[in-house]
Amino acid sequence: MASLGELERSVMTLLWDSEHPLSANEVCEQLDEDLAVTTVLTVLARLEKKGMVLRERSSRPHRYAAVASREEHTVEMLNEVLGTVPDREAVLARFIGSVSESEAAALRRILG
Protein backbone atom coordinates (compact mmCIF):
# COMPACT_ATOMS: atom_id res chain seq x y z
CA MET A 1 0.00 0.00 0.00
CA ALA A 2 2.79 2.45 0.71
CA SER A 3 5.16 1.21 -1.95
CA LEU A 4 6.94 3.80 -4.01
CA GLY A 5 7.85 4.34 -7.62
CA GLU A 6 11.35 5.34 -8.55
CA LEU A 7 10.74 9.05 -8.79
CA GLU A 8 8.55 8.98 -5.71
CA ARG A 9 11.37 7.36 -3.82
CA SER A 10 13.88 9.96 -5.03
CA VAL A 11 11.61 12.70 -3.81
CA MET A 12 11.05 11.02 -0.44
CA THR A 13 14.80 10.62 -0.09
CA LEU A 14 15.28 14.35 -0.49
CA LEU A 15 12.58 15.07 2.05
CA TRP A 16 14.02 12.55 4.48
CA ASP A 17 17.50 14.00 4.13
CA SER A 18 16.39 17.58 4.54
CA GLU A 19 16.14 19.31 7.87
CA HIS A 20 13.40 21.63 6.70
CA PRO A 21 10.31 21.19 4.60
CA LEU A 22 11.06 21.81 0.94
CA SER A 23 9.20 23.63 -1.81
CA ALA A 24 8.47 21.92 -5.11
CA ASN A 25 11.12 24.08 -6.72
CA GLU A 26 13.75 23.09 -4.22
CA VAL A 27 12.93 19.44 -4.71
CA CYS A 28 13.09 19.95 -8.44
CA GLU A 29 16.51 21.56 -8.30
CA GLN A 30 17.93 18.94 -6.00
CA LEU A 31 16.82 16.05 -8.16
CA ASP A 32 19.39 14.58 -10.51
CA GLU A 33 16.96 14.30 -13.41
CA ASP A 34 15.92 17.48 -15.13
CA LEU A 35 12.17 17.51 -14.71
CA ALA A 36 9.41 20.04 -15.10
CA VAL A 37 8.23 21.51 -11.83
CA THR A 38 4.71 20.35 -12.58
CA THR A 39 6.00 16.81 -12.63
CA VAL A 40 7.42 17.24 -9.17
CA LEU A 41 4.19 18.83 -7.99
CA THR A 42 2.21 15.89 -9.29
CA VAL A 43 4.44 13.47 -7.47
CA LEU A 44 4.26 15.49 -4.27
CA ALA A 45 0.48 15.59 -4.51
CA ARG A 46 0.40 11.83 -4.94
CA LEU A 47 2.69 11.32 -1.99
CA GLU A 48 0.44 13.57 0.05
CA LYS A 49 -2.57 11.50 -0.98
CA LYS A 50 -0.72 8.35 0.08
CA GLY A 51 -0.22 9.94 3.48
CA MET A 52 3.54 9.99 3.17
CA VAL A 53 4.00 13.71 2.83
CA LEU A 54 2.61 16.63 4.74
CA ARG A 55 2.00 19.88 2.90
CA GLU A 56 2.12 23.29 4.50
CA ARG A 57 -0.53 25.11 2.54
CA SER A 58 -0.18 28.25 4.61
CA SER A 59 3.11 29.38 3.16
CA ARG A 60 3.57 30.29 -0.45
CA PRO A 61 5.14 28.35 -2.10
CA HIS A 62 3.79 25.32 -0.27
CA ARG A 63 6.37 23.37 1.67
CA TYR A 64 6.47 19.61 1.88
CA ALA A 65 7.82 17.33 4.59
CA ALA A 66 7.89 13.58 5.15
CA VAL A 67 5.25 12.40 7.60
CA ALA A 68 7.34 9.53 8.94
CA SER A 69 11.10 9.21 9.14
CA ARG A 70 12.81 6.93 6.71
CA GLU A 71 13.26 4.38 9.47
CA GLU A 72 9.64 4.51 10.58
CA HIS A 73 8.48 4.13 7.05
CA THR A 74 10.82 1.23 6.38
CA VAL A 75 9.72 -0.56 9.52
CA GLU A 76 6.15 -0.21 8.29
CA MET A 77 7.23 -1.83 5.05
CA LEU A 78 8.89 -4.66 6.94
CA ASN A 79 5.73 -5.27 8.90
CA GLU A 80 3.73 -5.20 5.72
CA VAL A 81 5.93 -7.90 4.27
CA LEU A 82 5.76 -9.92 7.48
CA GLY A 83 2.00 -9.56 7.43
CA THR A 84 1.79 -11.64 4.28
CA VAL A 85 2.86 -14.84 6.01
CA PRO A 86 1.11 -16.93 8.64
CA ASP A 87 4.25 -17.37 10.75
CA ARG A 88 6.28 -14.22 11.34
CA GLU A 89 8.74 -15.96 13.59
CA ALA A 90 9.59 -18.61 11.02
CA VAL A 91 10.54 -15.84 8.64
CA LEU A 92 12.46 -13.89 11.24
CA ALA A 93 14.37 -17.00 12.21
CA ARG A 94 15.42 -17.50 8.63
CA PHE A 95 16.21 -13.85 8.23
CA ILE A 96 18.47 -13.86 11.22
CA GLY A 97 20.15 -16.97 9.95
CA SER A 98 21.00 -15.06 6.80
CA VAL A 99 22.58 -11.92 8.21
CA SER A 100 26.29 -11.34 8.68
CA GLU A 101 27.91 -12.12 12.01
CA SER A 102 28.53 -8.44 12.69
CA GLU A 103 24.91 -7.63 12.08
CA ALA A 104 23.86 -10.50 14.32
CA ALA A 105 26.07 -9.02 17.02
CA ALA A 106 24.41 -5.66 16.54
CA LEU A 107 21.02 -7.30 16.90
CA ARG A 108 22.07 -8.98 20.13
CA ARG A 109 23.24 -5.66 21.45
CA ILE A 110 19.98 -3.97 20.50
CA LEU A 111 17.96 -6.72 22.13
CA GLY A 112 19.90 -6.23 25.31
Place this chain on the structure above:
Amino acid sequence: MASLGELERSVMTLLWDSEHPLSANEVCEQLDEDLAVTTVLTVLARLEKKGMVLRERSSRPHRYAAVASREEHTVEMLNEVLGTVPDREAVLARFIGSVSESEAAALRRILG
Protein backbone atom coordinates in the same frame (compact mmCIF):
# COMPACT_ATOMS: atom_id res chain seq x y z
CA MET B 1 10.77 -6.83 -8.38
CA ALA B 2 9.25 -9.96 -6.87
CA SER B 3 6.15 -8.35 -5.49
CA LEU B 4 2.88 -10.14 -6.08
CA GLY B 5 -0.65 -9.25 -7.05
CA GLU B 6 -3.55 -10.62 -5.09
CA LEU B 7 -4.30 -13.58 -7.33
CA GLU B 8 -0.63 -14.29 -7.80
CA ARG B 9 -0.26 -14.44 -4.05
CA SER B 10 -3.22 -16.80 -3.69
CA VAL B 11 -1.66 -19.11 -6.22
CA MET B 12 1.74 -18.97 -4.55
CA THR B 13 0.09 -19.75 -1.23
CA LEU B 14 -1.40 -22.91 -2.67
CA LEU B 15 1.93 -23.96 -4.12
CA TRP B 16 3.69 -23.21 -0.84
CA ASP B 17 1.19 -25.21 1.14
CA SER B 18 1.25 -28.18 -1.18
CA GLU B 19 3.67 -31.06 -0.79
CA HIS B 20 3.63 -31.85 -4.48
CA PRO B 21 3.74 -29.75 -7.61
CA LEU B 22 0.24 -28.89 -8.78
CA SER B 23 -1.38 -28.78 -12.18
CA ALA B 24 -3.23 -25.69 -13.35
CA ASN B 25 -6.49 -27.53 -12.84
CA GLU B 26 -5.67 -28.44 -9.28
CA VAL B 27 -4.74 -24.87 -8.53
CA CYS B 28 -7.95 -23.73 -10.14
CA GLU B 29 -10.09 -26.07 -8.08
CA GLN B 30 -8.40 -25.17 -4.84
CA LEU B 31 -8.81 -21.45 -5.34
CA ASP B 32 -11.75 -19.81 -3.59
CA GLU B 33 -12.68 -17.68 -6.58
CA ASP B 34 -14.27 -19.43 -9.51
CA LEU B 35 -11.89 -18.65 -12.35
CA ALA B 36 -11.30 -19.95 -15.85
CA VAL B 37 -8.39 -22.35 -16.11
CA THR B 38 -6.78 -20.11 -18.69
CA THR B 39 -6.68 -17.36 -16.10
CA VAL B 40 -4.77 -19.62 -13.75
CA LEU B 41 -2.47 -20.68 -16.57
CA THR B 42 -1.71 -17.05 -17.38
CA VAL B 43 -0.88 -16.34 -13.78
CA LEU B 44 1.30 -19.41 -13.51
CA ALA B 45 3.14 -18.43 -16.67
CA ARG B 46 3.73 -14.96 -15.25
CA LEU B 47 4.98 -16.40 -11.99
CA GLU B 48 7.31 -18.64 -13.96
CA LYS B 49 8.62 -15.63 -15.86
CA LYS B 50 9.21 -13.85 -12.57
CA GLY B 51 11.29 -16.82 -11.48
CA MET B 52 9.00 -17.70 -8.62
CA VAL B 53 7.58 -20.89 -10.04
CA LEU B 54 9.16 -23.88 -11.69
CA ARG B 55 7.22 -25.70 -14.36
CA GLU B 56 7.63 -29.39 -15.14
CA ARG B 57 7.07 -29.42 -18.85
CA SER B 58 7.81 -33.13 -19.13
CA SER B 59 4.60 -34.32 -17.57
CA ARG B 60 1.22 -33.63 -19.05
CA PRO B 61 -0.52 -31.67 -17.63
CA HIS B 62 2.42 -29.50 -16.63
CA ARG B 63 3.02 -29.33 -12.92
CA TYR B 64 4.04 -26.22 -11.07
CA ALA B 65 6.03 -25.77 -7.88
CA ALA B 66 7.33 -22.80 -5.93
CA VAL B 67 11.02 -22.15 -6.53
CA ALA B 68 11.65 -20.84 -3.04
CA SER B 69 9.84 -21.62 0.19
CA ARG B 70 7.51 -19.02 1.59
CA GLU B 71 10.12 -18.16 4.20
CA GLU B 72 12.94 -17.85 1.70
CA HIS B 73 10.85 -15.66 -0.50
CA THR B 74 9.75 -13.46 2.37
CA VAL B 75 13.31 -13.04 3.58
CA GLU B 76 14.19 -11.90 0.07
CA MET B 77 11.41 -9.34 0.32
CA LEU B 78 12.72 -8.16 3.68
CA ASN B 79 16.17 -7.71 2.21
CA GLU B 80 14.71 -5.86 -0.72
CA VAL B 81 13.02 -3.44 1.65
CA LEU B 82 16.18 -3.09 3.70
CA GLY B 83 18.12 -2.45 0.52
CA THR B 84 16.24 0.80 -0.01
CA VAL B 85 17.83 2.53 2.96
CA PRO B 86 21.42 3.60 3.55
CA ASP B 87 21.50 2.28 7.11
CA ARG B 88 20.06 -1.20 7.58
CA GLU B 89 20.95 -1.32 11.23
CA ALA B 90 19.10 1.86 12.05
CA VAL B 91 15.97 0.30 10.61
CA LEU B 92 16.51 -3.01 12.36
CA ALA B 93 17.01 -1.23 15.65
CA ARG B 94 13.73 0.51 15.26
CA PHE B 95 12.04 -2.65 14.10
CA ILE B 96 13.20 -4.51 17.15
CA GLY B 97 12.03 -1.69 19.33
CA SER B 98 8.58 -2.15 17.88
CA VAL B 99 8.04 -5.86 18.33
CA SER B 100 6.25 -7.50 21.22
CA GLU B 101 8.18 -8.72 24.23
CA SER B 102 7.47 -12.33 23.39
CA GLU B 103 8.76 -11.87 19.88
CA ALA B 104 11.84 -10.11 21.24
CA ALA B 105 12.40 -13.13 23.46
CA ALA B 106 12.09 -15.40 20.46
CA LEU B 107 14.65 -13.31 18.61
CA ARG B 108 17.08 -13.55 21.53
CA ARG B 109 16.65 -17.28 21.53
CA ILE B 110 17.25 -17.50 17.79
CA LEU B 111 20.35 -15.34 18.05
CA GLY B 112 21.70 -17.67 20.71
Place this chain on the structure above:
DNA sequence: GCAACACTTCTACGGCTTGTAGAAAGTTGC
Protein backbone atom coordinates in the same frame (compact mmCIF):
# COMPACT_ATOMS: atom_id res chain seq x y z
C1' DG C 1 -5.56 -43.00 -37.89
C1' DC C 2 -8.99 -40.40 -36.19
C1' DA C 3 -12.40 -38.28 -33.23
C1' DA C 4 -13.09 -36.37 -28.90
C1' DC C 5 -11.15 -34.54 -25.22
C1' DA C 6 -7.63 -32.19 -22.32
C1' DC C 7 -4.23 -28.97 -22.03
C1' DT C 8 -1.45 -24.92 -23.48
C1' DT C 9 -0.39 -20.74 -26.02
C1' DC C 10 -1.62 -16.45 -27.97
C1' DT C 11 -3.90 -12.44 -27.90
C1' DA C 12 -6.52 -8.99 -25.82
C1' DC C 13 -8.80 -5.83 -22.91
C1' DG C 14 -9.91 -2.96 -18.84
C1' DG C 15 -8.36 -0.97 -14.60
C1' DC C 16 -4.70 0.82 -11.79
C1' DT C 17 -0.15 2.97 -10.94
C1' DT C 18 3.63 5.82 -12.20
C1' DG C 19 6.41 9.11 -14.90
C1' DT C 20 5.76 12.89 -17.45
C1' DA C 21 4.17 17.55 -18.48
C1' DG C 22 1.19 21.36 -20.90
C1' DA C 23 -2.77 24.55 -20.27
C1' DA C 24 -5.29 26.93 -17.36
C1' DA C 25 -6.29 29.02 -13.13
C1' DG C 26 -4.88 31.24 -8.84
C1' DT C 27 -1.76 34.42 -5.99
C1' DT C 28 1.21 38.19 -4.99
C1' DG C 29 4.31 42.13 -5.13
C1' DC C 30 4.48 46.17 -7.04
Place this chain on the structure above:
DNA sequence: GCAACTTTCTACAAGCCGTAGAAGTGTTGC
Protein backbone atom coordinates in the same frame (compact mmCIF):
# COMPACT_ATOMS: atom_id res chain seq x y z
C1' DG D 1 -3.83 45.71 -13.17
C1' DC D 2 0.06 43.41 -14.63
C1' DA D 3 4.16 40.29 -14.58
C1' DA D 4 6.09 36.58 -12.39
C1' DC D 5 5.50 32.78 -9.79
C1' DT D 6 2.85 28.78 -8.09
C1' DT D 7 -0.67 25.47 -8.09
C1' DT D 8 -4.41 22.69 -10.13
C1' DC D 9 -6.45 20.11 -13.77
C1' DT D 10 -6.22 17.17 -17.32
C1' DA D 11 -3.96 13.91 -20.09
C1' DC D 12 -1.17 10.46 -22.06
C1' DA D 13 1.98 6.46 -22.45
C1' DA D 14 3.96 2.42 -20.43
C1' DG D 15 3.73 -1.31 -17.43
C1' DC D 16 1.44 -4.61 -14.25
C1' DC D 17 -2.40 -7.48 -13.01
C1' DG D 18 -6.91 -9.90 -13.29
C1' DT D 19 -9.47 -11.94 -16.54
C1' DA D 20 -10.58 -15.03 -20.28
C1' DG D 21 -11.83 -16.43 -25.33
C1' DA D 22 -9.89 -18.43 -29.63
C1' DA D 23 -6.89 -21.07 -31.55
C1' DG D 24 -3.34 -24.44 -31.45
C1' DT D 25 -1.14 -28.79 -29.77
C1' DG D 26 -0.93 -33.17 -27.44
C1' DT D 27 -3.26 -37.58 -25.79
C1' DT D 28 -6.10 -41.42 -25.77
C1' DG D 29 -9.73 -44.76 -26.69
C1' DC D 30 -11.23 -47.08 -30.16
